[in-house]
Amino acid sequence: MKTMRMLILALTGVLAACATTEAPGPSVELKPETAWVAANEGWAEEAEAVYAGATSYVLEAAAGLPPKGWAVVLDLDETVINNVAYQIAREELGEGYTPESWYEWTQEEAATLVPGVASFLEAVNDAGGHVAFVTNRSDKEQLATENNLAALGLKRGEDFRVLMTRARPDGVSAKDARYDLVPPLLAVQGYPGVEIIAYLGDNKGDKPASPGDWAFFCIDQGAMYGDPCAAVPGPGR
Template structure:
């Protein structure tokens, strides 16, 4: 049984170079490059082992929230998810940066978000459908900039995830002065749902790929970790990438 707080799956090692694109699952973009990639990036780009692990985490999260839903009335509970590398897969951006020997910059990231080319992380769509069907709410809390919110919602809509149907809240980070820590925005989820006509909603689960994708203080919720291969930030996976345990 996987640990609910940090989920790791034994995986086959991924080569550091991706030469050809393998057949891709419907929610996984196939990437073709001859660039020498970092092991974690190559693992996500190849799709197979990474996709299997992401689906396994989402399946465990779904089982947990559906078990909780049995004892709760509709519209009284919610889940909160990060977006990047949790719901939206941005490995193509990372490949582009590594191909020119560069890392993340806010300027290149802005350009990427405006392309609206992110794909779905495998398992995410099925999980969100299950939450909504069981009477829960979905909120996204992301460190994407407020100037990127419109393109983000359009990218999500292109992926079949629409505000009001698949999620109710999307909270971005104000730039340039907004804090990257998300706790202040997590505190807004309940009041915003109340303002929409759903008072007293309890958060039962958080899902993310970084340690900051959950509140600092423990609560009556469970955190589920998506392994993004250590591409960004402070990964929640104990050992990010194909050799994680």
């Protein structure tokens, strides 16, 4: 775990330096999807544009709803927080995802913010909405996840009110049952009758399976993971 920590911290430093200097890149040729997220300004610009569109929609949709009577639900990984440093580290090692290496990464609390998300969450909260995160991160990773979010300026009770993880190994990846729990959970916290007006994610499963009176906004993560919601992921264009 110490070796993994040192490698991830070093790679995170490289990514940060790339924003302002000509720092050397990874020692291997990255997969196109990883390279697109790690070094292509188009990824950041697209994410910011999606969040700007989501902000406009949410503020208009919420205009006729009572304050604290509506909510938005977001996935976490590659939607709110960016884990490309983990992917680079795995490719540097010539290896892919494993539950063990992912757990070590989450404990580093080193994910960064996806561009545009902070402004979106601020707009939702200022307009009187609730923010809920529904993620397939493990329940064993919840504490580190909340610490990571707090270090990025996203704090429970201020920036978001709900964060639901997935039980491992027995919990299912489909999120519908957890989506259904968001309004009742807010109700027992003192906010009855909350309506979910938007979902945001990077995979097709980051919204309910059945259609409803809500909108879905897709963050293009370049097909790094899962079943991407982008019709044609960034590096494929």
